[in-house]
Amino acid sequence: MKGEGNMKISKKISVITLAALFSLLFAMTAFGATGKVTGLKQEKASTNTVSIAWDNYLGTNVKYIIETSYDNQTFKRTDSSYSASDLLYVKALKPVYVRVKAVSTTSENTVYAISDSIQVASVPADVKDLRQTTATTSSITISWTASEGATSYEIVRFVNNNEYVVGSTTSTTYTVDGFNNKLKNDTYVGVRPVRTVNGFSAKTTGFYNTEYLSPYKINLVPEKVQGLAITNYYNSLKEVTFGFTQPEYHDGYVYELYTYKKKKVSSGNLSSISYNTLKNIKNQFYKLRVRAYVTIDNKNYYGAWSDYTVFALQPKVGLKKSGKKLKITWKKVSGAKNYTVYMSTSKTGGYKKLTTTKKRAYTAKKFKKKKLNKKKTYYVYVVANRKEGKKTYKSKAVNCYYLY
Numbered sequence: 001m002k003g004e005g006n007m008k009i010s011k012k013i014s015v016i017t018l019a020a021l022f023s024l025l026f027a028m029t030a031f032g033a034t035g036k037v038t039g040l041k042q043e044k045a046s047t048n049t050v051s052i053a054w055d056n057y058l059g060t061n062v063k064y065i066i067e068t069s070y071d072n073q074t075f076k077r078t079d080s081s082y083s084a085s086d087l088l089y090v091k092a093l094k095p096v097y098v099r100v101k102a103v104s105t106t107s108e109n110t111v112y113a114i115s116d117s118i119q120v121a122s123v124p125a126d127v128k129d130l131r132q133t134t135a136t137t138s139s140i141t142i143s144w145t146a147s148e149g150a151t152s153y154e155i156v157r158f159v160n161n162n163e164y165v166v167g168s169t170t171s172t173t174y175t176v177d178g179f180n181n182k183l184k185n186d187t188y189v190g191v192r193p194v195r196t197v198n199g200f201s202a203k204t205t206g207f208y209n210t211e212y213l214s215p216y217k218i219n220l221v222p223e224k225v226q227g228l229a230i231t232n233y234y235n236s237l238k239e240v241t242f243g244f245t246q247p248e249y250h251d252g253y254v255y256e257l258y259t260y261k262k263k264k265v266s267s268g269n270l271s272s273i274s275y276n277t278l279k280n281i282k283n284q285f286y287k288l289r290v291r292a293y294v295t296i297d298n299k300n301y302y303g304a305w306s307d308y309t310v311f312a313l314q315p316k317v318g319l320k321k322s323g324k325k326l327k328i329t330w331k332k333v334s335g336a337k338n339y340t341v342y343m344s345t346s347k348t349g350g351y352k353k354l355t356t357t358k359k360r361a362y363t364a365k366k367f368k369k370k371k372l373n374k375k376k377t378y379y380v381y382v383v384a385n386r387k388e389g390k391k392t393y394k395s396k397a398v399n400c401y402y403l404y
Contacts, residue, residue, distance in 0.1 A: 035113030037064075037100045042120045043085075045202035050092055050120045053085040057102035057113050065101040065108060072097045072117055092122040092202075093149025093195065121202040124150040124193035126211045127172075133297045137221045139177035142189065142213065146172050150193035158188040158207045168194075179220055188212045222247040222292035222303030230288075230311045231274065233398045238281045238313070242288060243274035244306065250292040254302075260285035260310075260335030260386065285312045285335035285386045285393065312395040315339065315382045319403050324372045326364045326380075326403075333384035333395060340383045340394075343367050347379050347400060356385070377402050 039055035052066070063082050067075035068090060075097075079086055090096060099117040104110035127144040134141040147153075155167045155174050166176055176189055190212030194203040204210055227245035234240065253270040257278060265286070270276050278288070287308040293300045315330040328341060338358045344351040345367070355362055364380075365372060372378065379402045384395040 035102070037102050037113045037115035040098070040100055040115040040118055042118065042198065042200040042202075045092075045120075045122050045200070047123045047125065048089060048091050050088045050090050050096075050098070050122055051085070052088065052098060052100075052118075052120065054100050054115060056084045059102070059112060061105045062102050062112060063105050065103055067099050067101065069097045069099075069117065070095065072119075075099060075117075088120075090120070090122065092120050093124060095197075096120055119197045121149075121195040121197045121200060123202045123204055124148060124195050126204075127153070127191050127193055128211070130191055130211045130213060131297060132213060132218060133173070135219055135221050135294065135296055135301055136177075137223060137303070138179045139175055140179070140189070140218060140220065141173060141175045142191070143173040144191055144211070147193035149195050151196045152194045154192040154194055154203065156190045156192055156207060156210060156212075158190065158212070160186055163207045187215055187218070189218060219251070219294040219296055219301075220249045221301045222249045222294060224304035225253070225290045225292055225306035228288065228290050228306045228309045230309065230396065233313060233396050235313050235316070235399060237279075239277055239279050240281055240311065240313070241275055241277050242309070243276065244290055246273045247292050247303065249294050249303075251295045251300075253290055253292050255288065255290045256305075258287045260287065262287075281313055283313060283315070283331055283333050285310060285333065285384070285395075310386065310388070310393040312336070312384050312386070312393075314395050314397055314399060315384055317380055317382050317401040319380060319401055321374065321403055324365070324374055326372060326378060327361065328364060328380055328382070329361045330382045332360055335386050336384035336395075337387050338385050340385060342381050342383070342397070344379045344400075345376055347402070351379075351381070 037054055037057055041053060042050060043053050044051035063080060065077055066079040066086050068078045069075040079088060097117040098120050100115040101111055102113040124147040127147045130144040132140050133143050152168055152170050154165050155176060157164045157166050167174060190207055190210040192203055192210045194201050225244050225247060229242060230240050231243050232241040255270055256267045257265045259265060287310050289305045289308050291303050291305045293302045312333050315333050318329040320327040338356050340356045341354040341362050342351040343354050343364060352368060354364055379400040381397045381400045383397055386393045
């Protein structure tokens with residue numbers, strides 16, 4: 001019948017249409033146009049590996065092809081994985097791009113989905129030639145040679161087994177401050193290169209995996225020298241020795257010696273904090289000061305000068321008896337305002353002031369309100385006094401003089 005013929009034709013057309021549709025779907029699947037792998041990200045890095053992960057692609061008989069590219073245009077197969085993560089052996093210190101394909105386990109040509117590409121990063125190598133270049137009393141400046149691929153550098157302090165990131169820079173120099181004049185022996189300073197791409201920062205972990213300066217290679221500008229004093233007077237040799245307290249940071253010391261008129265007598269380097277000798281000391285007041293220095297990158301950095309210590313040798317005394325009188329004379333000490341005369345009946349103590357005078361002679365008639373006894377031995381010394389502002393400086397009494 002005519003109706004039955006039309007029905008057969010309609011069924012045939014339907015079968016052909018469905019077959020064509022299935023063929024189209026298969027073709028679309030085969031050429032990877034049916035889905036996208038999502039969530040691709042970098043999770044870890046080392047100097048020669050990159051760890052990535054992504055969202056599982058739903059389906060059966062699926063595996064993943066990982067591809068890499070250096071121009072984000074041409075990709076090549078690098079690895080495969082049956083899980084949604086992979087460890088790539090790649091050194092990514094220059095632009096390296098990664099993408100993931102979800103494919104059939106039976107044919108890698110059957111592509112179900114492709115991810116967008118991301119740029120990945122590996123850990124840059126340690127910096128080289130890390131050194132200190134300058135300093136103040138509370139800061140140091142460091143520099144280093146750039147690390148290939150680094151986009152920035154973390155500056156790290158390591159104190160008492162604790163790590164502190166104190167700053168970050170894209171430069172190859174940095175000033176670390178806040179030392180407050182002290183750098184304890186357990187303080188280290190390191191530089192950690194970082195490569196940051198696509199929101200991921202590739203860097204080492206653990207302070208000792210970075211390049212660092214140990215406490216013994218770190219110097220601050222020395223503090224002001226304290227405790228400067230004349231330690232010994234050698235009147236007969238016309239010499240004195242001096243010493244001072246050692247500051248925490250020091251590679252050496254310098255001194256300057258002036259007369260009381262502020263005329264420089266001598267200056268020079270010192271290698272010791274004690275037993276430093278000044279020779280050819282004359283009968284006048286002197287002013288001495290010292291400062292310490294450290295050497296950083298072949299340049300000396302000097303601390304503040306110490307306060308002046310003012311000194312003079314003891315005046316040499318002459319004695320002459322005349323009955324129950326004792327005439328006392330002494331050498332002039334230039335810069336002295338006046339002189340104080342002391343007397344005792346004992347060599348080792350009990351000295352009392354007889355007078356203070358601008359003259360250089362005095363006749364003693366009494367001691368402790370009693371007339372002098374010509375049968376006794378009296379011991380005498382003289383101190384030269386100098387006044388500067390509100391301070392009075394005295395020559396050091398180291399010898400006494402007497403007549404038998």
